[in-house]
Amino acid sequence: MKPVYREVYSFDKKCYERYKLTEDILMEHAAYSIALEIYKRFPKFSKINIVAGPGNNGADGITLARILWGDYIVNLYLPLGAKSNMAKLQLERFLALGGKVKEECESGDVIVDAIFGSGLKRDLDEKIIGFISKMNKAKAFKIACDIPTGIDDKGNLRPVAFKADLTVTMGAEKLALYSDFAKDYVGEIIRADLGVSFNKYKGPTKYHVWERGDLILPIRTTQNSHKKSYGHLGVLAGEKVGAAVLASLAAFNFGCGVVSIVSHREDINIPYEIMHTHHIENFNTLAFGMGLNNHFDDELEDILIFDIPMVIDADMFYKEIIKDFLKKENIVLTPHPKEFASLLKIVGMGEYSIKEIQENRFDLAEEFSNKYPNVVLLLKGANKIIAYKGNLHIDPNGSVALAKGGSGDVLAGMIASLLAQGWHPLKSTIHASLSHSIAGNYNPNYALTPMKLIERIGNILPS
Numbered sequence: 475m476k477p478v479y480r481e482v483y484s485f486d487k488k489c490y491e492r493y494k495l496t497e498d499i500l501m502e503h504a505a506y507s508i509a510l511e512i513y514k515r516f517p518k519f520s521k522i523n524i525v526a527g528p529g530n531n532g533a534d535g536i537t538l539a540r541i542l543w544g545d546y547i548v549n550l551y552l553p554l555g556a557k558s559n560m561a562k563l564q565l566e567r568f569l570a571l572g573g574k575v576k577e578e579c580e581s582g583d584v585i586v587d588a589i590f591g592s593g594l595k596r597d598l599d600e601k602i603i604g605f606i607s608k609m610n611k612a613k614a615f616k617i618a619c620d621i622p623t624g625i626d627d628k629g630n631l632r633p634v635a636f637k638a639d640l641t642v643t644m645g646a647e648k649l650a651l652y653s654d655f656a657k658d659y660v661g662e663i664i665r666a667d668l669g670v671s672f673n674k675y676k677g678p679t680k681y682h683v684w685e686r687g688d689l690i691l692p693i694r695t696t697q698n699s700h701k702k703s704y705g706h707l708g709v710l711a712g713e714k715v716g717a718a719v720l721a722s723l724a725a726f727n728f729g730c731g732v733v734s735i736v737s738h739r740e741d742i743n744i745p746y747e748i749m750h751t752h753h754i755e756n757f758n759t760l761a762f763g764m765g766l767n768n769h770f771d772d773e774l775e776d777i778l779i780f781d782i783p784m785v786i787d788a789d790m791f792y793k794e795i796i797k798d799f800l801k802k803e804n805i806v807l808t809p810h811p812k813e814f815a816s817l818l819k820i821v822g823m824g825e826y827s828i829k830e831i832q833e834n835r836f837d838l839a840e841e842f843s844n845k846y847p848n849v850v851l852l853l854k855g856a857n858k859i860i861a862y863k864g865n866l867h868i869d870p871n872g873s874v875a876l877a878k879g880g881s882g883d884v885l886a887g888m889i890a891s892l893l894a895q896g897w898h899p900l901k902s903t904i905h906a907s908l909s910h911s912i913a914g915n916y917n918p919n920y921a922l923t924p925m926k927l928i929e930r931i932g933n934i935l936p937s
């Protein structure tokens with residue numbers, strides 16, 4: 475698990491005021507850390523094109539040009555000139571070394587984007603959009619300095635962005651790098667230290683990114699146990715029975731001891747390993763909402779009274795009674811953006827389009843979590859956001875292979891499975907999400923079906 479931040483200005487300030495470092499020292503480290511990646515990856519005299527902007531992101535780029543000059547063929551471009559004091563100073567140093575500023579773009583082995591960083595405040599103008607589109611089309615390895623130009627501090631595109639293979643981010647990782655929009659632009663992310671260790675640089679945060687190595691699986695450790703030691707999950711099946719079947723199979727494959735489908739219908743096909751009942755019985759966990767429609771509407775009041783963990787999904791986010799479930803403990807919600815919009819409307823937190831939800835995912839998830847601190851919210855997306863007690867946990871490990879009907883039912887089943895096995899709701903949600911993401915990295919990425927995904931849950935290797 476690694477910490478990420480909305481902004482790092484306060485940490486830079488700490489470096490200046492408390493640690494007595496200067497902007498010059500920080501910048502030297504910033505540029506050197508990009509140089510190091512180039513030295514590691516490209517032979518001397520490769521052609522490095524650096525496009526630098528007018529501010530200090532640009533100044534990082536000009537500093538890099540100076541460091542590489544003599545070892546590489548360096549082409550420096552300044553489409554907007556050098557305006558900040560540091561940019562001017564770095565340019566002076568570069569020119570003193572014999573460096574030249576180029577006018578016409580040339581092809582190269584590497585393109586470094588140092589146009590705008592954390593100072594991006596408004597949409598890019600036509601000139602820069604043209605530049606970025608040319609840079610994106612170039613057949614070169616693409617490195618973004620701090621953050622790809624065009625991604626703002628919320629992680630939104632303004633309106634286009636540099637498409638990096640590698641982002642070297644300065645000081646600490648920014649939350650914006652983990653927005654759904656940023657996922658196609660950041661490439662590999664490397665953090666650069668700026669003259670003090672990360673431990674001395676960083677501060678407390680409410681934002682955490684979870685990595686593959688953090689995964690905990692429900693490995694059984696006690697031989698003297700039986701099926702009920704691993705919980706009995708009930709999944710309510712409504713109109714679309716398939717959704718409940720997928721959730722049930724996922725839960726069973728992820729370690730739950732017994733899984734039952736509750737359905738009022740007789741005529742449904744249920745896999746052999748899943749039990750079938752007509753009534754809610756002695757379950758220790760319940761999952762419902764997927765494919766439900768109005769099938770259990772008369773019983774939701776009774777379900778409210780059960781004091782067991784519950785995973786609530788899909789159709790439940792369109793029902794007023796959801797408000798009462800939010801008052802309970804041990805509740806996990808798993809909406810996709812459209813369902814989240816409906817949920818926010820029902821609880822009186824505003825009316826949002828799906829686009830607005832996506833542009834404000836972090837803010838809205840955090841706001842919801844502050845209002846309902848005891849509920850675990852998992853907001854689906856390219857990078858899943860898990861919110862609990864006002865903290866955000868981000869799972870960026872998933873892939874586009876998961877963008878398919880049924881993936882969400884599998885995820886809900888996996889979370890319910892860990893709840894049934896006695897795990898805390900937050901821990902259940904984080905590790906089910908990570909497992910879902912890891913199992914969902916599939917080649918070819920168009921061919922992952924929910925049944926294959928369920929099969930793969932059983933093949934994740936413990937780290």
Ligand SMILES: NC(=O)C1=CN([C@@H]2O[C@H](COP(=O)(O)OP(=O)(O)OC[C@H]3O[C@@H](n4cnc5c(N)ncnc54)[C@H](O)[C@@H]3O)[C@@H](O)[C@H]2O)[C@@H](O)CC1
Pocket residue numbers: 486497500501504527528529530531532534558589590591592593594595596597598599619620621644668
């Ligand atoms: N503060 C520090 O101590 C350090 C800063 N560093 C670098 O400095 C960067 C931040 O520098 P700046 O604050 O100068 O900001 P930028 O270099 O990102 O932006 C420069 C200026 O461009 C203007 N601008 C914003 N959006 C624009 C748009 N769409 N079109 C045209 N102009 C626009 C703004 O006036 C802004 O101040 C970081 O991203 C990082 O790369 C690093 O050198 C490390 C140390």
Ligand SMILES: [K+]
Pocket residue numbers: 531587588589590591618619620621622623
């Ligand atoms: K940049």
